[in-house]
Amino acid sequence: MNEKSNKSSNTTIKGVFYAIVPILGSLPIVLFLNDWYYNFQISKLTNDNTLLFIHDDVSQLIIFFLPLSIVFLIIFTIKNYFNMNIMELKICLVTTITIFIISVCVLSLNFFDYTDINKEGLHVRNSIFSNIKDYKWSEVTSAKVSYKRGNKGAIIISYDIYLNDGKIVNTNDSEYFFDNIIDLDNLIQNKKIAINRQKILSSDYNDFVRQYKGPGSAKTDRLEVVLKIFDK
Numbered sequence: 001m002n003e004k005s006n007k008s009s010n011t012t013i014k015g016v017f018y019a020i021v022p023i024l025g026s027l028p029i030v031l032f033l034n035d036w037y038y039n040f041q042i043s044k045l046t047n048d049n050t051l052l053f054i055h056d057d058v059s060q061l062i063i064f065f066l067p068l069s070i071v072f073l074i075i076f077t078i079k080n081y082f083n084m085n086i087m088e089l090k091i092c093l094v095t096t097i098t099i100f101i102i103s104v105c106v107l108s109l110n111f112f113d114y115t116d117i118n119k120e121g122l123h124v125r126n127s128i129f130s131n132i133k134d135y136k137w138s139e140v141t142s143a144k145v146s147y148k149r150g151n152k153g154a155i156i157i158s159y160d161i162y163l164n165d166g167k168i169v170n171t172n173d174s175e176y177f178f179d180n181i182i183d184l185d186n187l188i189q190n191k192k193i194a195i196n197r198q199k200i201l202s203s204d205y206n207d208f209v210r211q212y213k214g215p216g217s218a219k220t221d222r223l224e225v226v227l228k229i230f231d232k
Contacts, residue, residue, distance in 0.1 A: 033067065037059065045112075045116065047118070050118045051117050051118055051119065051183055051187070052116075052176060053115075053116055053117075054117070054171070054173045055173070056110050058113075062103050073099075077089065077092045111128070113126055115169055117161075120137075121134060121140075137187075139164045140161055140164070141163065143160065143161050143194070144158070144197075145196070145231075146198040147204075157226065158170060159171045159172050178215075182225060197231035198231060200231070208227075
């Protein structure tokens with residue numbers, strides 16, 4: 001009984017080990033790619049008038065899973081190298097190369113999938129093959145500031161801009177949201193665009209403080225920003 005238990009325990013430990021190692025091994029690569037890709041994108045596609053720059057969601061997933069998948073395949077191949085025949089090794093190699101090529105192609109295409117919110121309006125492009133759509137601020141019908149509860153009661157805030165063709169731009173998807181949303185909010189007010197601000201319930205206030213107090217990855221206190229854009 002003890003021998004079976006020890007084998008089961010060893011199998012579990014090995015399983016956890018081979019699950020954690022790819023994550024730890026790919027983490028530095030993920031962080032580097034994330035910074036390089038988005039900084040390069042911003043440097044090429046924005047100007048001095050940009051207030052918020054919003055990336056696409058797909059590239060974020062690829063940047064996370066590409067290094068993870070490749071590191072996992074490399075570890076898997078090394079671990080089973082002496083138990084694999086030539087065909088199996090070729091399959092692992094082809095799979096790794098295929099994942100890499102497809103990911104690079106998608107990242108290249110999605111480089112041109114973005115929304116640039118600037119002082120003149122909103123510059124929207126969905127891919128390298130799509131037409132660029134420029135919205136003037138006169139084509140913005142309204143804005144809405146709201147929040148909801150997410151996983152484990154976490155507060156998720158939204159600052160949405162509604163355009164006259166039905167498109168909705170989620171400004172909180174920008175990584176510089178807390179740094180620049182006050183400037184954008186002031187601009188929208190100056191343009192006489194209606195802003196529907198949800199009131200923060202007194203029962204939720206302490207959760208706002210716990211979650212947003214401090215700068216986090218922003219340059220300013222996020223709680224101060226939140227309190228300025230919501231109806232208190």
